[in-house]
Structure formats: structure tokens, C-alpha cells
Amino acid sequence: MPMRPAPQPADPDKAATVPAHTALLGHDLRAAVSDVIGGLRLIDQNDLDTHTRLQLERVRAAGELLARLMEEALAAMLGEEDGNGALPGNLQLARFLYDVEMRWSARAQEKGLGFRLSRAPDVPQVIALDRIALERILSNILSNAVKYTDRGSVSLDVAMSPVGALTITVDDDGPGFSKEALARLFEFEGRPLGNAKPGLGLGMHITKDMTSRLGGRIAVENRPEGGARVRLELPAATWARGGTADAAVPLPDLSQLKVLVAEDNPTSQMIVGQMLTRMGAEHAIAEDGDEALHWLEREAFDLALIDIEMPRMSGIEVIRTLRTMTLANRKMPVIAVTAYVMRANRDAIYAAGADAILPKPLPAIEVFGKAISDALCRTGSLRGEQAPPPPPEMNRATFDRLIAIAGPEATNELLDRLDLDLRQARTGLMSGIEAQDRNAIRAQTHVLIALAGAVGAERLQSLAQALNEQAHLDQPFDHATGDEALPLLETLIDFVAAERAARRARP
Missing domain, CATH: 1.20.120.160 (HPT domain)
Structure with missing residues (x-):
């Protein structure tokens, strides 16, 4: 079916409504993706067989990537591409590579291929770079490797070069690149005519663009033993920016705290409630802004998690109001939870009195716990982590x-x-x-x-x-x-x- 051109507004006033319409549509898209990812996280995997568990991990990894890509697309449509469309943060490489393996090992197995991922011991635990760009690079390289390999295997190796660059190498047992393909590899729709495999030739063009965005280098060659090799090289200056985050963040002990959760979505209420319960917190749920203020008038809380988009009274209005209430409420840490994470929205939320912002879809519990810990530490409510108790089956x-x-x-x-x-x-x-x-x-x-x-x-x-x-x-x-x-x-x-x-x- 031919694609229809996008309709053009007849007048400037109508054109001005396009960003607002996109923002509202984006809100609903984020809410739907949040429910999908949240629902996956609520599934108890303990009673599932290994195959089903791996497939759920594959869907979860792909769903979280979809959420990040959607965020970037909305930022582009709204004209807010400033590199901060998603909340900034270090990239935990082991967890990132686990998600890559869960997604692409399943794709390889569907074709009867082997898939191997290795990571050298001297590779850093945490790097600081644009996660979306790296995900898009690996998705396109691995997609090509799996598509063109009909038998054998695909491998992904992460290592450090002698000069301290982070290198990611993808090898496959496919036919390799033809001379025609190599000549036009990075061009837009540069795929040679007569190729039997489906596709338009956009993947390597995107890969080159994203590599430039990261400040790295991409090299492509045919292996002497057969097959293709694509190598991404990222100099240390592109990712080693003094980040101090560890590869895994312990969950804070919130057993002495009482938390108010203002959230109108039932799924989000359940997800936040379960994560707080796991960290030991007592919590109360307010289904809209008015109810949140009633809770704050009736009882004292140590922390408030406020959804920005709520009926009857918005989260920003709630935060502004609670900051004018009792001394305890004026000092209480407040974390805003919102699907709007563009620059202007963040500025308005912080101006209202929030201490931190968490995006929707909600992050993993480790990120959620660290955001709470950081907000509490800034007000002196949390004095650092204690050593964790061992598992009951451990000596x-x-x-x-x-x-x-x-x-x-x-x-x-x-x-x-x-x-x-x-x-x-x-x-x-x-x-x-x-x-x-x-x-x-x-x-x-x-x-x-x-x-x-x-x-x-x-x-x-x-x-x-x-x-x-x-x-x-x-x-x-x-x-x-x-x-x-x-x-x-x-x-x-x-x-x-x-x-x-x-x-x-x-x-």
C-alpha cells in the first residue's frame, strides 16, 4: 500500500496546534507502554519454566528499548532534541549486555543459529554515553548478522583495545559483504540491487550516523575464514567521564519511613506499592491531587511520590501547595513521577518544589531505589547503606x-x-x-x-x-x-x- 503524504495545515494557527497534539498523544502512548512493561514486571517468574522466563526477558528488554526509542521520537517531533530527552544517567554495562543477549540470542535460535556474547574482565562496569545511540548501533549490526547468516553462529565480543578504547565486535558465519555492498555500505538506501534478503539498506546508514553521534569509529570487513566482521571502537574520551555509579545499586532500607504515593493509574499504584514494600516502607495511596492533600493534612509522611498528570488537581499544584503547608511538608523530599520529561516540563516541575523526577515508564527497582535514596540523603533522612543480610540458604x-x-x-x-x-x-x-x-x-x-x-x-x-x-x-x-x-x-x-x-x- 503506498504511503500517503502527511496533510499540511491550511493556516499557521492550525500548525501551532501540532506540537500540543503530539504532546497529548505522547502522554497516552507512554501510559500504554508503561502498562505493558509494568505488567511484565508484575509476573511472578518463579513458577515459570526456563523457556517461558527467557521469552519474557526478551519481551521486557525489547519493550524497554521501545519506550526509549518512543521518547526520542517524541522529542524530535516536539523540537526538543537537546541530548537530554531522556533523564541522564550512567549505563551499567553488564545489565545492558544482558538485555542485548536476551533479545538477540532468541532471534538467533529462531533461525537455528548459535549466539555467543563475551565481555573481557577489564571492561568497565559503568560507562557514560548515549544509550539510545548504542542500542541502535547494536540492533542494526546484529539484525544484519542474524538475517544474512543461514547456518553457524553470531558472536558479540566486548573488550578493551591496547590504547584504552572500548571495542564491540560482531562476527557472523554468513556470506560476508560483496564488493558492491562495501562500496555503498553507509549510504542512505545503499543496498545493491538483486539482493534476495528483505530490506532497504538503512541499517548501516543508521549505524554510521549513531557512531558519529557517539564520537566513535565503525569498521567493516570480511573475515579470512568466511563471514563478516563489524567493529565499533569508542575512545575513552567518549564514555569515561568520571562517573562513579557502581554496576549494581543496593536497595535502600526504608523500613522506618512512611511514603505517600499520589497516582491515579491502578497499574502504576501496584508497581510502586510493590517496590516500596520490597524496600520495607509503609505507604499510602492517593488516587488524585485532592486526596493527596487530604492525606498530607491528616498524617505525617517522610517522602512523597507525586504523579504530575492527575485528575482534579495536577501534581505540580499539589507540590506547590504542600510546600506552603507545615514545616515538615516544606522540608519533606518530593519525587515527581511523570511521562513528560522534556526540558520545559522538568523546569516547571523543579520550580514547583520537586527534589527529583522519575520518568514513566517507571524504571527498574534499582534505579527507583537510588532516586529515593538520593532524595532522602539530600535532606539527611537516610544516612547511608548497611551491609545486606545474606540469603537464608547461604552460610x-x-x-x-x-x-x-x-x-x-x-x-x-x-x-x-x-x-x-x-x-x-x-x-x-x-x-x-x-x-x-x-x-x-x-x-x-x-x-x-x-x-x-x-x-x-x-x-x-x-x-x-x-x-x-x-x-x-x-x-x-x-x-x-x-x-x-x-x-x-x-x-x-x-x-x-x-x-x-x-x-x-x-x-
């Missing part, structure tokens, strides 16, 4: 002995290495179980047996041993053992990450 004495052996000078390095190894074991084990790859399961459980034993995770060690034994047998694989082991591994990863952050926060 804390064994873990403490390991820390004592490392000594004060090497403890941080030990925990960094342990965190990385556990995350790699999780990714490899999940992929191995999904693909029924017994060699991968044997390799990852071999590592996991040693790690779990070293830290005192006795039940996880036992399950890893059982998985390893199953992988050596020529008989159907028992998913129940993997379904029990993976949540315990996830819990151990959370514990180690929180322990790392707590130790770094100590004076």
Missing part, C-alpha cells in the same frame, strides 16, 4: 572467611571478580538450558560449583552439581533442577552486588 561464616582471606586491600577486587563471574555464569547457564547445550551447561556449572562453594551458597552448589551430572548423561534433561537453581543464583548475585556497594559506601 555467612564461609563468606566472611573468604573476605578475611582476601584482606582489606583485595576485598573490593575479589567482590568485583565474583560479581562478574556469577553474572557470566548466569547468562551462560540460562542460554545453555534454553538451547539444551550440554557442553555449555557442563562448563557453566563447573564454574558455579566452585563459586557457590567458596561463598557458602550450599544449596546452590548442590544444585549446580546435580545439573553438571545431568549434563553428562545421555538422557532427557530435567528442567526442575535448573528452575530451582536460577532464582538462587539471582539472589546470590543481588547479595554480592549489595555487599560491594555497601563496603564502598563506608568511610
